[in-house]
Amino acid sequence: MMRICSLTSGSKGNSLFIESSHARILIDAGLSALQIKNRLKSIDVAPESLDAIIITHAHRDHISAVDVLSYQLDIPVFGHPDTLRTLTYFFKRIQKIIPCTGKFSIKDLDLHPFPVSHDSIPTVGYLIRLGTKTLSVSTDLGIVTPEAEENISQAQFIVIESNHDSEMLLNGPYSWELKQRIASRLGHLSNHDTGFFLKSIMNGKIQKILLAHLSEENNLPALAKNTVLDFIGYQHNELLDVLEQKKVSAVFTF
Numbered sequence: 190m191m192r193i194c195s196l197t198s199g200s201k202g203n204s205l206f207i208e209s210s211h212a213r214i215l216i217d218a219g220l221s222a223l224q225i226k227n228r229l230k231s232i233d234v235a236p237e238s239l240d241a242i243i244i245t246h247a248h249r250d251h252i253s254a255v256d257v258l259s260y261q262l263d264i265p266v267f268g269h270p271d272t273l274r275t276l277t278y279f280f281k282r283i284q285k286i287i288p289c290t291g292k293f294s295i296k297d298l299d300l301h302p303f304p305v306s307h308d309s310i311p312t313v314g315y316l317i318r319l320g321t322k323t324l325s326v327s328t329d330l331g332i333v334t335p336e337a338e339e340n341i342s343q344a345q346f347i348v349i350e351s352n353h354d355s356e357m358l359l360n361g362p363y364s365w366e367l368k369q370r371i372a373s374r375l376g377h378l379s380n381h382d383t384g385f386f387l388k389s390i391m392n393g394k395i396q397k398i399l400l401a402h403l404s405e406e407n408n409l410p411a412l413a414k415n416t417v418l419d420f421i422g423y424q425h426n427e428l429l430d431v432l433e434q435k436k437v438s439a440v441f442t443f
């Protein structure tokens with residue numbers, strides 16, 4: 190069994206806790222180290238019990254605590270070699286880096302990185318397997334490429350970006366340049382994009398979908414949920430939850 194909990198999710202920070210009976214990992218660590226430790230304690234997880242931090246890409250909202258956490262907890266950081274090269278250039282206290290381009294394991298969890306289309310190159314999503322259970326995590330992607338689709342569609346538990354409402358983005362406070370960046374093929378998925386994609390892969394095996402990496406300026410949790418439900422059908426209401434920036438999520442078992 191896996192336990193999955195979002196410590197924070199959104200444009201200002203991302204960190205997902207995943208546990209099996211043997212392994213405890215974080216996917217990304219984009220919050221202060223103190224807050225990550227406090228949020229872990231709030232779900233009765235001792236920060237010292239973490240085995241590793243796995244990084245998706247080198248944007249600040251995914252890596253800000255990697256340095257301090259790795260140093261304080263004496264744990265390794267896994268990621269694409271180019272991402273780790275960037276990290277170690279800026280951060281000097283990372284204890285141990287383990288570059289991975291293909292599958293790797295952390296105790297009983299098998300992790301398979303897959304490339305996604307985003308403007309920090311490389312950016313990866315992860316398929317995480319425990320026995321027959323498969324979880325996919327992909328939080329920063331401008332479009333769903335065929336390769337991303339092939340991976341995400343294998344999962345029964347899906348954590349996927351639903352970043353912005355296109356109209357809120359268009360009419361919102363950001364500069365035209367930033368709006369274009371977010372909406373581009375190397376930016377972020379809109380609620381509409383995510384709904385459209387999920388509809389195309391819906392099957393009877395999907396047990397949970399968590400909408401992630403919502404923009405605080407250009408989205409609302411209820412709007413993201415309803416837009417996606419418009420695509421996949423309201424009969425799937427129970428499948429869908431929205432992750433938030435300020436709140437630790439429920440602990441999902443899978």
Ligand SMILES: [Zn+2]
Binds near residue numbers: 329
């Ligand atoms: Zn990013």
Ligand SMILES: [Zn+2]
Binds near residue numbers: 199250328402
């Ligand atoms: Zn991000």
